[in-house]
Amino acid sequence: MEQGQRSGSRPAEPGPCLSSPCGADQAASVSLLSAAGAEPGSRTLAVAAVLPAGGCGERMGVPTPKQFCPVLERPLISYTLQAMERACWIKDIIVVVTGENMEAMENIIKKYKHKRISLVEAGVTRHRSIFNGLKALADNQPNSRLSKPEVVIIHDAVRPFFEEDILLKVVTAAKEHGAAGAVRPLVSTVISPSADGCLDHSLERARHRASEMPQAFLFDVIYEAYQQCSDYDLEFGTECLQLALKYCHIKAKLVEGSPDLWKVTYKRDLYAAESIIKERLSQEICIVMDTKENKEHIGHLLEEVLKTELNHIHVRSQSLYNAGSDIQHINLEQCYNFICVNVKEPDFQETQKLMSMLEESNFSILYSIVVVSDEQKLQESLRQGAIIIAALIKERNSALIGQLLVA
């Protein structure tokens, strides 16, 4: 068994769309917004997003700011943008980065084909960066293609795992209440220390929440709050919801979020992020074989064994000769893993064909391809072979690319 050769230009990383791309979801999203309180009828709510990404990530213990740390060779922020882009109803996404990271960010946008992104230069604190992002969206900005949205989402660049659902919830709640934010139960009890470093009092855990992201605001509310905001708040504040409360008397609606809203903060969070992405990418396996008619074809047998042995993994087979028209369809359904079982042509012509088709598609980044060339060997220990294949796909270890594995 051999894992297909992958050149340096095709890293082991997800392509532009991990989930179903815009199109099918759009209508549903807008109508959900309408149903849940946004204006009814045909007018679409104008929504933009601001992602502060100017932090230096000092808690990570690595020199690279955490939003630019690679996860499976792809910068963390690119996953966050990808998740944000899935919500087609967000018109503009403002990413706020420091001047020194501006060029790196432009390259990320180009490389991973991010759309609807505008870059704005960061301030020295988080609140100043968000304010800069909001200014870019405000009316009357010279030479700007951006227009003022009705609702603005604020989200961290280092929270890549949210679902579109939570965006819809906070936007809908912000439209109704003026401000809204995702919250989670506290993991640890929160305590207040006295000046001498001893316990002053502890807070009742059940009566408090961790304020997470995304948050959303009526644009006029949060922009007004930032314009009124004191220098002290701009320097030391941590909570946008608090600014809306303090300066505009808006009590934000709190929306219970799922555990996947968590913020990548420490090195262990990068490990967790990598494992989650690996798991997501491994969920669907497509077996490509040179014929589909023969029911006894080793590809069909392998499909059966993989289905039985591996829980939660969707396996299906595909005849390569028919794949030309279907290859985009495969991608659209989030398949990043191909097992080529070559019975007729052990010289890898079939595999080359698949790779070319993937490269020609709009989904430019190629994922794991496992090539099975020795039908006889696989036949002999199908279960063992299936486990090895699953391990290769799951681990996505670049060191094992091009290796001949003999079970």
Add this chain to the structure above:
Amino acid sequence: MEQGQRSGSRPAEPGPCLSSPCGADQAASVSLLSAAGAEPGSRTLAVAAVLPAGGCGERMGVPTPKQFCPVLERPLISYTLQAMERACWIKDIIVVVTGENMEAMENIIKKYKHKRISLVEAGVTRHRSIFNGLKALADNQPNSRLSKPEVVIIHDAVRPFFEEDILLKVVTAAKEHGAAGAVRPLVSTVISPSADGCLDHSLERARHRASEMPQAFLFDVIYEAYQQCSDYDLEFGTECLQLALKYCHIKAKLVEGSPDLWKVTYKRDLYAAESIIKERLSQEICIVMDTKENKEHIGHLLEEVLKTELNHIHVRSQSLYNAGSDIQHINLEQCYNFICVNVKEPDFQETQKLMSMLEESNFSILYSIVVVSDEQKLQESLRQGAIIIAALIKERNSALIGQLLVA
């Protein structure tokens, strides 16, 4: 290249000691305790630990309670006990488990050779479980081999990555102040919701701390607190430090801890734990070769390449013919990875010898062994070979055991 066969009885898991075992550290620990405020002179401070492990882990989203979830095939709680055991000056370790998990816990203790452990049955809440643990340590317990300690540590079964240093710090502070606990900066801003689910106010992040574990108490203080404790506190309380404050007027000393005190709470935390353990286990590689005299031996060349290519990994070589007396020494210094380079005997007799020696040692669980049998091939692409070897050791993927890899 081939990864050594490993039978089912030798799982890919760390042995009884990840770090240096007790002995050398003991004197240092006790004298540090003395210097830092414990009683001077020769008398040793009597310290015990209570680990509540009766939780059901509902936040994990898996049916197994999180403390029993396998990480590299070994239950999480076993790593925590291992870390606790490194502090030789802790006399007794009380693990509090539910009746239904009692037998499973006994098996874990036996399998991983845990020492100084006593099991106590859990109550229905965390505080009731801790109270049960303390009762077992209190005086006058019939048929108990346990004796009342001066200081008791309370630690979570699901925080496996603490260092001995933080135990010493909280014990020392508890001896002086009556109570002490590790704290960490807040990751998210904490907010207080109003009854209608809106923001009431947000807490200033810099003026609050997350209360973590370990904590330590003068035994008489915390035992008194639990005896006085209301049913409401036993049912709904979350914070031991608060009980000491409320019932004994002891203001606990707060000790700033490191990021590795974090609690395994969600599934992503298990992923992070696995990656951290893999990384720790991969830090030291021992190349075992059939001769050490020949400076041109492929093993020496491999050692050089591994040292250059892999940062933070300690590589050294060892002649197998001399290894008999040294094998325990290797283990004591935390080596879990062996690369056997067989030049003279390609029939794996050498490897078998190493495996037998490891099995006969007290460190009964065998780790990754990579067998290099084709000197010629390795010679040809030494760098590529080194990268593959490092990947095999790092991933510890059981599916790749027994595979022939051809670079």
